[in-house]
Amino acid sequence: MERVNQRTNHILGFNIKRLRVENNLRNIDVITQLQLHGVSVSSSTYAKVESGANNPSVDMLIALTHIFKCDFNAFFKS
Known part of the structure; x- marks a missing residue:
């Protein structure tokens, strides 16, 4: 089960970064927008x-769909 979770975290992280880069956003831009959506998150x-390394919260994923203008499927593409 741990391998599945590690693989899922890697896929999620890779796709979140890909979407951020595709939207020409810096980490700080996404963090600021997350905070505006009520998701408190540090840069680290x-x-x-x-x-x-960390699993995103459901609240973070919901906010990211708004920030990146995508649906949840975009986070799970392998």
Whole structure:
């Protein structure tokens, strides 16, 4: 089960970073927008999400769909 979680975290992180880059946003831009959506996150925590070390919260994923103008499927593409 741990391998599945690690793989999912890696896929999520990779796709979140890909979407951020495709939208020409810096980490700080996304963090600021997340905070405006009510998701409190530090720059180090966000970096860990993009690297796959941390699992994003559901609230973060919902906010990211608004920031990146995408649906949830975009986060799980492998």
